[in-house]
Amino acid sequence: MDSERAVRDGRGPRARLRSAVRGTGFAVWGAGLGLLAVVTFPVAIVVAVLWFLRVGRPLVLPSLSWLRWLTGAERARLRRIGHRLEDPVRADGTPEEQVMDPVTRRELGWLLVHGTAGLLLGAIVLQLLLTGLHDIAYPLWWERVGPSEQELLNGLLPARTEERALWGPALGLIALALWLLGTPRLLDWQTRSGRALLGPVPGADLSARVIELTATRAAALDAHAVELRRIERALHDGAQNRVVGVAVLIGAARREVQRDPVHAEEILARAQDTTEEALAELRSVVRSILPPVLENRGLAGALTALAAECAVPCTVTIDVPVRCPASVEATAYFAVAESLTNVARHSGASRAEVEARLADGRLLVRVLDDGRGGADPAAGTGLAGIIRRVQALDGEAVLSSPPGGPTELEVALPCGS
Ligand SMILES: Nc1ncnc2c1ncn2[C@@H]1O[C@H](COP(=O)(O)OP(=O)(O)O)[C@@H](O)[C@H]1O
Ligand SMILES: [Mg+2]
Structure with missing residues (x-):
């Protein structure tokens, strides 16, 4: 079945469309944060200069909390997309110490990259979609808009004649195809700076990770033991009991076989039923281990x-x-x-x-x-x-x-x- 294959490998047209739509949402969200980053960067420079001139100290802490809010919003976006990102451990203390913290320096680096490249990539995704829709529909209404708006490809191509207007659907389809195929890749590029710069400082947070891994390893061993006990109980109380019952019934049937064959036959029928129950129990235990x-x-x-x-x-x-x-x-x-x-x-x-x-x-x-x-x-x-x-x-x-x-x-x- 075609649709099932499409679902399975995730490359069917519907899966592509869904991933492009979802990607556009995230890319636009990223562009919004990029916009905030691009206005924040000059402010950060002004604060740094004022601080250097020894008048800007009161501005440092509010600027740092704004930076934290903004990078926190980007971390939330990355997690929502599905990237795993742990929070970095920050230095507390005087404003000087906080500014010199490597976490802050990496966040400022992100501000610069995301405020430029990140913003641009988000804008490209949105622009491809809008240009595609605009150009496809263009022949329907090009006559009715003013001459300054009679254009295709987001203004790159003036189109004031009918012949030109008819290029619209072809160009629009190309733009939409680029949008459909390119959005996941563009979104991936847009998230790179955040993934590289907003996580824990490399090497600094290993001890926290070791503690966490030790805990989850203990939990894994626990869960393993619990699972073994569950399987043991299920086999013991279910299938094993039934098999014991079968043995008893067969013993009884053997004794009856000479004396009362009809009764022996009845007992054997019960033994057969019990065997089937034991099988069903075994199957359900097997299924609960690995379906x-x-x-x-x-x-x-x-x-x-x-x-x-x-x-x-x-x-x-x-x-x-x-x-x-x-x-x-x-x-x-x-x-x-x-x-x-x-x-x-x-x-x-x-x-x-x-x-x-x-x-x-x-x-x-x-x-x-x-x-x-x-x-x-x-x-x-x-x-x-x-x-x-x-x-x-x-x-x-x-x-x-x-x-x-x-x-x-x-x-x-x-x-x-
Ligand atoms: N999808 C759901 N919608 C509404 N209530 C739910 C839903 N899933 C679970 N619950 C509630 O949470 C309780 C706990 O669920 P669960 O741990 O699966 O226990 P159980 O299904 O054995 O009752 C349920 O008893 C039910 O009241
Ligand atoms: Mg339940």
């Missing part, structure tokens, strides 16, 4: 199948062109399965959405419903289990479910690439 559908159909197929089984209409968007480690895919699968079960059972939603994509070597999975909200991991076992599983893989799970809805679970898992 076979993941193995057979990949993450995209498995999530699509989950959505298709959901009682609430559910759209699926998947852009994961590579395979992730089995534990990561299984965790993503169980997170979506639990969320969709919750949607059907608790939310009262009329529709749901599942989205999975890769960003920065992380698998991002999102499940959204438009139901009544109020989901609470403390109120049950499902969500809490998912969150623990995700954290064990050094991932993050964020649940947002205000009363009245909507409910959104976002899971990010390092994919090891």
